[in-house]
Amino acid sequence: MDPLTRTRRDALLTATLTSAVAAVLGLGWLLLPGRGGFYADPSNAWLASLAGTTTATVVHTVAALLGVAVGLAGLARALPRPVVAVAGVLELLCFGLLLQSMGTLAVTGYLVAMAMPAVLVVLLLQVVRRYPVARWVVGVPALAALVVGAVLAREALGTLTVTLTSALAAQGSRLLVVLLLLLTGAGWAATLAATAAGTPRAARATAWVVRHRRAITVAAACGPLPYALLRLTWLLPSDLLSPALVPEGLDLTTRVWGLLLSSGAWLGVVLTLGLIRPWGEVFPRWVPRLAGQRVPVAAAAAPGGLVAAVLCFTAVPMLVAVPEGNLTEAAYLALVFPCWFWGPTLALAVWGYVGHRRADVGSGATGGSGGDGAGRSASTPVTAG
Template sequence: MERLARATLLGATIASGAVALLGLAWMLGLWPNPYAEPVTALLAGLAGTEVATTVHVVTALAGVAAGIAGLAGALGARGRVCAGVLQLLVFGVLLQGIGPLSTIGYLVALLMPVAVVVMLVQVVRRYRVARWTVGVPGLVALVVGIILGRDAIAGITTGLVAGFAGQGATILVTLLVLTLGLLWAMVGAQALSGMSAMDRATAWVVRHRRAITIVAATGPLPYALFRLTWLTPWPQLGFAEMDMSTRIWGLALSSGAWLGFFLTLGLIRPWGEVFPRWMPGLAGRRVPITAAAVPGGLIAVTLIFSAIPMLLLGRGHSIGDQILGAIAFPCWYWGPALALAVWGYVAHRLQSERAAALDAADTSLDRLPAV
């Protein structure tokens, strides 16, 4: 456990160093400064580009200093918690906009066609009944859809490739900051582990993790359902009319949200602990805790970082529109609930593994010959 804590702290230190170097590059004009756009971050809109960039660099350097001190053994648990809180408050609130949510959402949507094809092929290979009720019909529908919508799909692909090429640097910066947030959150959590208050909190989360996870799973549903309405022939909010490319992209975005719904439920389902039969090369194996905790934690950090910017996005609109926005993008409860769900999953898995190890040890002792 100590080795994991040191590795996490080392990763957080490196991430802080990379983020600090980025800020210095922006200060020196070596790279376009994203804070030049006021909507990029709350502090940039309130105090301007220079203040936001300075706070960015100073906070990242403070993270480097705290990380080095922690690795040298000169920073106690309280200091690591304070360092983590500082990083999360600055990079998760003051220097945050809606960019992370858009970036992660678009990346997931881009990968969904591949995921759907793999899943359907595996269903055909592994399940006799579902092969003809789900797998084959799904593949046929997919092929027919690609043939009928080939021009629209080609347009989407061209636009996405151009968009990601033009925003590649911004996407990398976004992912780096999210990784920094996740690592410092882990540093703080690891520093608190073992304390009586943390143990009581963990016990409460594990006891209620099923209800918490179900609440977290509802988070992507409003968005998933809203994007599905793009497939209907009726006019949509904000669109006089939509071409086929927009409708297909809406379906991809919706499928990404549905994936989030099912993966969140996996935190309390058996297939969240053992890979299901349709997973190629992994069927029947135990799911590594990190395989669920790291992506789940990253999405939770993304949602928490985006909560305030998404709520502020409705400023200037009517109360009804603001409420509608808060329902369609419920980051304000979805992020914290998902973080708690991941916390409960990790604690449950660790408890299960410890119990299994004790049972195995007892069984070994029972097999020893009596003296």
């Protein structure tokens, strides 16, 4: 049997564990139908809207049980690589397509938006701590603006906090299942990629992606821009733009929420560009305790790959959800939420990042090139920008 590399083992272990949890849930939904299940709401999965609750639940359970069996056998090296690859394709088809919905993107986007206030405050505090010039030009003024804004919009912020907290409490179980399906699909996607790695065909494909990774990454960074710009229009007076862009009667709470959603999208733009910037390979000096150390490949590849999975998994359910013949709405969704473009390009950008970093290790690149120099540990300090 083929040797089980660390990457393959970790990916397969993740896929097996998430499949096991999914199997337990699926069996519970089948054996206790009176309690209902996740797929009782057809909008929770594309397959449920096509074939009904029972079919979706059965497919979920069978796929999860198969995933556990294949995962355990694969971890024991009892299955050849081609069998694991075929099983990975089937699992990805189920958990990455048939059992997905637009809810995957909505849940992820909302969680990121809710975290943005804390992210912004931490970043500004680090600017104040680490950059003497930017401290007074950017850091202090921005923090002061945040404080003033929070005071002026305290009622709207309070209302938004209560609304979001109530929504999380009411939809908590649904959110957890959505995240489980996402992690299961992403785990099998990672397993499939790790299984294919090391073959001549994969090496040729990786070389092509690495050569074009800058253009691919810039294209991926453009993916969030339409949504980021659209949500910023909520800050404008309603009479300046079309109601299609700025709905009439937006209150301050909704406008603040739009700003948070937009900021999350802008964060995606910046982090995507980090895949081709020096600070994507070496921690910059404002990062506490890690400044000057090399960024572990997984620290960028894992979240980037997970977001790419969210986008790819959402692409088909989003497009097929448009009523037949409504070309205007289809074009609107394809432009504002370009998952069909953003997801694949982000996946390729992450692929190129991983290939580039591993090529640097193999060639013994030095710290000056921004790679993982051979013989140098991930914790070795290097010059950071």
